[in-house]
Amino acid sequence: MNRSLLGLLCNVQCIALAFMLGSTAALAQDAPGMRIGVRGEITGISGDVVRVHVNSGENVSVDLTPQTQVRAVTLANIEDIKPGSYIGSAAMPMADGTLKAMEVHVFPPQMAGTGDGHRPFDLAKGSSMTNGSVGDLVVSNGRTLTVNYKGGQQKILVPDDVPIVNLAPGDRSLLKAGVKVVMFVTQSADGKLTAQSISAGKDGVAPPM
Numbered sequence: 001m002n003r004s005l006l007g008l009l010c011n012v013q014c015i016a017l018a019f020m021l022g023s024t025a026a027l028a029q030d031a032p033g034m035r036i037g038v039r040g041e042i043t044g045i046s047g048d049v050v051r052v053h054v055n056s057g058e059n060v061s062v063d064l065t066p067q068t069q070v071r072a073v074t075l076a077n078i079e080d081i082k083p084g085s086y087i088g089s090a091a092m093p094m095a096d097g098t099l100k101a102m103e104v105h106v107f108p109p110q111m112a113g114t115g116d117g118h119r120p121f122d123l124a125k126g127s128s129m130t131n132g133s134v135g136d137l138v139v140s141n142g143r144t145l146t147v148n149y150k151g152g153q154q155k156i157l158v159p160d161d162v163p164i165v166n167l168a169p170g171d172r173s174l175l176k177a178g179v180k181v182v183m184f185v186t187q188s189a190d191g192k193l194t195a196q197s198i199s200a201g202k203d204g205v206a207p208p209m
Helices: 003-029
Strands: 035-046 049-054 059-063 069-075 086-093 099-106 117-120 128-139 143-149 152-157 164-169 180-187 193-201
Touching: 035 059, 035 193, 049 180, 086 143, 086 152, 117 152, 128 152
Parallel strands: 059 193, 069 193, 099 152, 099 164
Antiparallel strands: 035 049, 035 180, 049 059, 069 164, 086 099, 086 128, 117 128, 128 143, 143 152, 180 193
């Protein structure tokens, strides 16, 4: 076998291997049972199925179950956050270790403890979600929250233009065509999406998380 033919065969094998590895990575990202964020606008409801036009452009159908939690999202402001408030914030890390909020949501007292902790989040590449109780709120050179959770603490800078919303327990009456939603769903092996929780905007609010 001449060298040119041998080189061609090696190139073909390398390309095939790269394709197989890429396909495996894609399948791993969409593994059944993985928690997925679905963000968009409800286009219709039929029984226990909600149709959503996703912000990225596609249309999906999501199943509801008796265990699906529905929450109402309303506008809030920084004055609604006080020491002891239980909040969540999607944020990006800054060079000094402080987090820069992308959004802040305030839980009602009866929902304190929901999702307590600090973990990676899917709002943007490299983002995190921190849920916990506010220790300090400093309104000087920006607004900085100290958020305490079991096993840790984070400082979160909240710029003036960052959306702040209230979360409250809701029900399926909030789910109507035209309502903006953030759903966290699981995907089964056959591709079916099932909602674990839904944050639904009230009075035209778009959930920012």
